[in-house]
Amino acid sequence: MRVGIIGLGLIGGSLGLDLRRLGDRVWGVSRSRATCELAVQMGAVDYAEPELEHISDLVHTDLIVICTPIAQVLPVLQKLSKYIQPPTLVTDVASVKGAIVPSAQAIYPHFVGSHPMAGTAGQGITAAESGLFQERVCVVCEGEIADTVAQFWQRLGMKVVRCSPTEHDRAVAWISHLPVMVSASLIRSVSQASDPQILRLAHQLASSGFRDTSRVGGGNPELGTLMAEYNTTPLLTALQTYQQALAQVIDLIQNHQWRELYEYLATARDDRSLFDICRE
Amino acid sequence: MRVGIIGLGLIGGSLGLDLRRLGDRVWGVSRSRATCELAVQMGAVDYAEPELEHISDLVHTDLIVICTPIAQVLPVLQKLSKYIQPPTLVTDVASVKGAIVPSAQAIYPHFVGSHPMAGTAGQGITAAESGLFQERVCVVCEGEIADTVAQFWQRLGMKVVRCSPTEHDRAVAWISHLPVMVSASLIRSVSQASDPQILRLAHQLASSGFRDTSRVGGGNPELGTLMAEYNTTPLLTALQTYQQALAQVIDLIQNHQWRELYEYLATARDDRSLFDICRE
Numbered sequence: 273m274r275v276g277i278i279g280l281g282l283i284g285g286s287l288g289l290d291l292r293r294l295g296d297r298v299w300g301v302s303r304s305r306a307t308c309e310l311a312v313q314m315g316a317v318d319y320a321e322p323e324l325e326h327i328s329d330l331v332h333t334d335l336i337v338i339c340t341p342i343a344q345v346l347p348v349l350q351k352l353s354k355y356i357q358p359p360t361l362v363t364d365v366a367s368v369k370g371a372i373v374p375s376a377q378a379i380y381p382h383f384v385g386s387h388p389m390a391g392t393a394g395q396g397i398t399a400a401e402s403g404l405f406q407e408r409v410c411v412v413c414e415g416e417i418a419d420t421v422a423q424f425w426q427r428l429g430m431k432v433v434r435c436s437p438t439e440h441d442r443a444v445a446w447i448s449h450l451p452v453m454v455s456a457s458l459i460r461s462v463s464q465a466s467d468p469q470i471l472r473l474a475h476q477l478a479s480s481g482f483r484d485t486s487r488v489g490g491g492n493p494e495l496g497t498l499m500a501e502y503n504t505t506p507l508l509t510a511l512q513t514y515q516q517a518l519a520q521v522i523d524l525i526q527n528h529q530w531r532e533l534y535e536y537l538a539t540a541r542d543d544r545s546l547f548d549i550c551r552e
Numbered sequence: 553m554r555v556g557i558i559g560l561g562l563i564g565g566s567l568g569l570d571l572r573r574l575g576d577r578v579w580g581v582s583r584s585r586a587t588c589e590l591a592v593q594m595g596a597v598d599y600a601e602p603e604l605e606h607i608s609d610l611v612h613t614d615l616i617v618i619c620t621p622i623a624q625v626l627p628v629l630q631k632l633s634k635y636i637q638p639p640t641l642v643t644d645v646a647s648v649k650g651a652i653v654p655s656a657q658a659i660y661p662h663f664v665g666s667h668p669m670a671g672t673a674g675q676g677i678t679a680a681e682s683g684l685f686q687e688r689v690c691v692v693c694e695g696e697i698a699d700t701v702a703q704f705w706q707r708l709g710m711k712v713v714r715c716s717p718t719e720h721d722r723a724v725a726w727i728s729h730l731p732v733m734v735s736a737s738l739i740r741s742v743s744q745a746s747d748p749q750i751l752r753l754a755h756q757l758a759s760s761g762f763r764d765t766s767r768v769g770g771g772n773p774e775l776g777t778l779m780a781e782y783n784t785t786p787l788l789t790a791l792q793t794y795q796q797a798l799a800q801v802i803d804l805i806q807n808h809q810w811r812e813l814y815e816y817l818a819t820a821r822d823d824r825s826l827f828d829i830c831r832e
Contacts, residue, residue: 389759390759391759391760408759409759433756433757435753439749440753442750442753443750443757446742447754447757447758447762448757450738450741451738451765452761453798453801454737456801456816456817456820457797457800457801458730458731458794458797459823459824460797460800460801460819460823461796461798462726462730462790463819463823465726465790465793467722470726473719473720474723474827475826475827475828477669477689477713477720477723477724477728478727478827478830479670479688479728479829480671480829481728481767481768482727482728482731482829482830483827483829483830484765484767485731485734485765485767485768486731486824486827489817489820490820490823490830492821493815493816493817493818493820494814496813496814496817497814501808504808508802510741511802511805513741513744514737514741514798515799515802516741517738518733518737518791518794518798519795520737521733521736521737521740521791522792522795525733525788528781530781534773534777535773536736536773537736537769537777539740540736540737540739540740540773541770541771541773543742543743544739544766544770545770546755547754547755547762547766548756549758549759549760549763550762550763550766550770
């Protein structure tokens with residue numbers, strides 16, 4: 273396959289490493305010339321350029337994957353659409369789909385929305401790693417030519433789930449965007465411990481439980497803000513439901529309803545096992 | 553050293569494995585005869601009995617560690633105190649200290665409260681593992697004979713932090729008990745997603761972020777309930793502060809204050825790096 277990657281960060285870089293291992297010809301675009309050079313050195317791309325129009329293979333590419341931050345997907349596609357035509361396919365990797373897919377298909381009908389649910393704590397091309405997508409889930413939005421895009425991700429070892437952009441956004445509000453806000457609020461509240469000596473002790477005593485619960489809340493603030501900006505309504509619905517669940521647990525503790533608290537926590541334990549990832 | 557372990561679960565069993573590797577003579581007590589036999593077979597104890605009074609080395613023991621659930625610590629110590637006398641030391645491993653230490657010292661003045669902050673998702677003697685305490689933090693409460701108990705945990709590779717029972721309980725409310733309630737509420741709220749199709753999708757799409765944020769909330773419900781029961785006031789203070797931090801983030805999203813949301817999340821990221829465990 274001939275594949276193009278626009279945006280050579282963690283996802284774009286990791287994608288390139290896997291594709292080239294599979295024998296694909298891969299070009300890349302990154303605004304930073306240093307990133308372009310590093311991507312070539314690492315073996316993530318055959319060649320890379322800061323400007324789209326300097327990509328010699330552009331018109332002969334089978335599939336182009338836009339791996340930029342959410343806000344750049346549509347502007348990049350707009351520019352791209354001047355140079356390409358079907359059967360060249362375009363997809364993206366953004367963590368919201370409703371704000372992107374309909375507009376993207378209006379710009380270029382051969383666009384299919386994707387969201388590979390893979391990542392690490394790292395950022396940028398230097399954090400790229402091969403095998404990042406293996407065994408992970410990838411959402412591919414419905415559409416005429418979605419089968420080809422689904423096969424593309426499956427070839428990288430991903431489990432493809434098909435749904436509409438709206439369904440995607442509502443589901444990830446619960447399991448990806450809500451946890452970020454819940455976890456960030458945890459960190460922020462501990463910092464508000466009124467006694468500085470207790471806060472110092474908390475810094476010393478925190479163990480793996482705190483580390484894991486606070487992990488996504490301590491992640492990239494730009495990404496967290498974009499999630500909220502591009503998926504506001506589903507995220508607010510999730511946050512308000514969460515607020516009620518929290519109020520319920522506080523009530524139980526305030527009223528010393530220990531048997532009911534036990535039931536609450538036992539149901540949480542049972543419900544957690546319904547998530548595929550928690551059974552692995 | 554001659555050490556006794558009362559309660560042969562994950563902590564008691566792991567403790568025995570490490571102590572015997574260091575050459576100590578270790579006896580154990582577990583209500584279940586099958587657990588006693590398994591503990592001997594695994595090499596966690598030299599011998600074990602279901603009844604305290606059948607332990608032949610009882611009066612010659614240097615240190616006895618009570619590794620039972622919180623509610624059993626004082627009743628066990630009450631019984632134990634009939635058979636032992638100084639210089640035999642007694643300590644415990646319970647995750648609350650204020651409800652235990654003063655009463656325990658009234659029963660047996662040679663008692664020092666400990667809380668080794670180590671554990672896994674496992675439960676029971678079969679989950680015991682050597683090296684569990686290595687590099688982890690152990691709280692040892694202040695007291696005349698606390699130095700000997702501190703050295704005991706240091707010998708197992710633990711980093712000892714000294715504080716009062718009250719300070720301990722206030723600090724762990726923030727970094728251990730609050731995360732359990734925050735995380736359980738996350739699981740419970742997702743289950744309340746109104747559309748069953750979205751919930752099914754959420755079960756499929758959840759990835760490592762959800763898995764980590766929900767881990768402690770999906771833990772042993774008995775332990776979670778006991779934390780709340782024995783540390784009610786500090787936990788409620790933490791929960792109410794958390795509720796305010798959450799309301800703040802919801803407000804920012806509702807009002808589309810993206811720059812302020814970015815600042816909120818950036819501060820969370822920076823604050824997280826103040827926790828020793830998050831820098832490892």
